[in-house]
Amino acid sequence: MNPLKQRIVLLGPPASGKGTQADRLAQEFVTPHVSTGALLRSECERGTPLGREADAWTCKGLLVPDELAVRIVATWMQENGPRFLFDGFPRTVEQAKHLDTALAAIEAPLDLVILLQISDEAIRQRILNRLSCLKCGATFSTSLHGIAEGQACSRCGAPLVRRKDDSAEALEQRLKVYRELTLPVVAYYERTSPAILHRIDAGMGSDAIFAQLSTLLTTL
Ligand code: AMP
Secondary structure (H helix, E strand, O other), X not given: OOOOOOEEEEEOOOOOOHHHHHHHHHHHHOOOEEEHHHHHHHHHHOOOHXXXXXXXXXXXXXXXXXXXXXXXXXXXXXXXOOOEEEEOOXXXXXXXXXXXXXXXXXXXXXXXXXXXXXXXXXXXXXXXXEEEEOOOOOEEEHHHHOOOOOOEOOOOOOEEEOOHHHOHHHHHHHHHHHHHHHHXXXXXXXXXXXXXXXXXXXXXXXXXXXXXXXXXXXXX
């Protein structure tokens, strides 16, 4: 199906389901899913200088510097063009301003900003039970899917791992960073482009969230 909305930002705290939903939307609407976290993890896995620089921040649950996040997104857009579903970008007001400037320069403004809202308690439960595939980005819940670390990803066969920043300590840091640096991004869009900002309750089941997102992507 062809979405009417081509430039989409998904905002939300860790484990609000941004990655899972962006993946499903990308498959349904063929809009590229761009996770800055996954791009950084891939650099890190390959041991590139950028990956090593990023790892010093990500493993502690801190954001990488804006300049680095903006650079990785600018490179992606140069190579792939201005059609995207951003998951995890922008994470600061500075990044949001950079994105607006870059899109204004090519007269291709954002179509949608969606905030996935969920309680801190639900986030803690999800993260501490989460196993991830670093190859394809799929995530699984040890409690819901009855799987253990080291088992093969059911999608691509790579071993499932607990992300370094999914530890209890790093999670508290990530929640703090989200409140202090990323929530102001919501206020920024509320101020600059309220018509494209939508909020979704991410505590609902995955299918219900997907249905609401699909409606947002396909209606004017
Ligand atoms: P995520 O996979 O979205 O949870 O991101 C994992 C980690 O990558 C974050 O905790 C940050 O350290 C880093 N990261 C991802 N996206 C950004 C961004 N837009 N700005 C700064 N750091 C980021």
